[in-house]
Amino acid sequence: MxxxxxxxxxxxxxxxxxxxxxxxxxxxxxxxxxxxxxxxxxxxxxxxxxxxxxxxxxxxxxxxxxxxxxxxxxxxxxxxxxxxxxxxxxxxxxxxxxxxxxxxxxxxxxxxxxxxxxxxxxxxxxxxxxxxxxxxxxxxxxxxxxxxxxxxxxxxxxxxxxxxxxxxxxxxxxxxxxxxxxxxxxxxxxxxxxxxxxxxxxxxxxxxxxxGRSALAVQLGKRNFHRQAGLPLAEAYEVAAAAMVENLLAEDAAEGIGAFLGKRAPEWRHR
Known part of the structure; x- marks a missing residue:
């Protein structure tokens, strides 16, 4: 037009x-x-x-x-x-x-x-x-x-x-x-x-x-949501468990958990 x-x-x-x-x-x-x-x-x-x-x-x-x-x-x-x-x-x-x-x-x-x-x-x-x-x-x-x-x-x-x-x-x-x-x-x-x-x-x-969330957590979550969605139950849990471990090892997970326990707002590093 x-x-x-x-x-x-x-x-x-x-x-x-x-x-x-x-x-x-x-x-x-x-x-x-x-x-x-x-x-x-x-x-x-x-x-x-x-x-x-x-x-x-x-x-x-x-x-x-x-x-x-x-x-x-x-x-x-x-x-x-x-x-x-x-x-x-x-x-x-x-x-x-x-x-x-x-x-x-x-x-x-x-x-x-x-x-x-x-x-x-x-x-x-x-x-x-x-x-x-x-x-x-x-x-x-x-x-x-x-x-x-x-x-x-x-x-x-x-x-x-x-x-x-x-x-x-x-x-x-x-x-x-x-x-x-x-x-x-x-x-x-x-x-x-x-x-x-x-x-x-x-x-x-x-x-x-x-x-406003941790970009790492959201993007890792989206990727693995789609990966597990079409898998049989046992394989889906393998993918999800590996994703949780990867996420727990990230800086943002330590920051987020620490912020929650400390009753403060998290400061995301997106890594």
Whole structure:
């Protein structure tokens, strides 16, 4: 979308680092924040940079306009049906880039919070489900409607089925019916429901609170949470026990325990 003042195209993703929190804002409101290749690439680049920035300790993903994200950009996809290969190369590349973003979110050391203000559809629902926490406005809706256009939401199903019970995921995938924020919270897709007017402020406050913890403890915890989640029980406890030992040997654990016993505020060194 052109910038009326400069004639330049507005960035598809806006990043703002404030203190220890990075905020990524999807900025294609006229296209319902569809995940074009340009937006996927911008998300990938931002997440790569954030992952290596030790000064950043939490991330918020939000969106401009009334829609959080409508999924893949269907106009961009449709344009490639006329390719010599019927669009095969483009579709494969698009799905690979999207999968890379969805895997980068749990892989970055910092916790990632989605602030969903409107409809999160298909890969937009996938984007929310991939995040560590989801805050939803009261008017937010979540939907995986691909089956209605003959395109089952197979890739959104990956993140969705890891965020909610399988039968709840299958109901969303097979019926294509949108669920409201209350139902999304009931099945575990959403952590908190907030008035739309305060969604961004509440997301920023939560991110700042998390960023105020020991970065070492939080990042070690996130990494090992995801590692153990898919393991059998005995292996999960092996991973978790090793993580606890690693954490106990860190300076911040000694500081935190000492501060607790001494009834004072801890002074984190993040190591």
């Amino acid at each position: 052109p910038d009326g003042a400069s004639g330049m195209a507005a960035p598809v993703l806006v990043r703002e680092d404030r203190g220890a929190v990075a905020t990524l804002t999807l900025n294609r409101p006229a296209a319902r924040n569809g995940l074009s290749l340009a937006l996927l690439d911008a998300l990938s680049a931002a997440l790569r940079d954030i992952a290596t920035n030790s000064g950043l300790r939490c991330v918020v993903i939000q969106a401009e306009g009334p829609v959080f994200c409508a999924g893949h950009d269907l106009k961009e996809i449709t344009a490639h049906f006329a390719d010599a290969d019927g669009g095969h190369a483009f579709f494969a590349d698009s799905m690979a880039r999207c999968a890379a973003v969805m895997q980068a979110i749990p892989a970055v050391p910092q916790p990632v919070i989605a602030a969903v203000q409107g409809m999160a559809t298909a890969a937009g629902c996938q984007l929310a489900a991939a995040c560590d926490m989801v805050l939803a406005a009261e008017e937010a809706r979540f939907c995986t409607p691909g089956v209605e256009i003959g395109l089952f939401c197979s890739t959104p199903a990956v993140a969705l089925s890891r965020a909610v019970p399988r039968k709840a995921a299958m109901e969303m995938l097979l019926t294509a019916e949108p669920i409201d924020a209350a139902e999304a919270r009931r099945i575990g897709l959403v952590n908190r429901i907030l008035p739309g007017a305060s969604l961004r402020a509440e997301a920023a406050a939560l991110a700042a609170r998390i960023a």
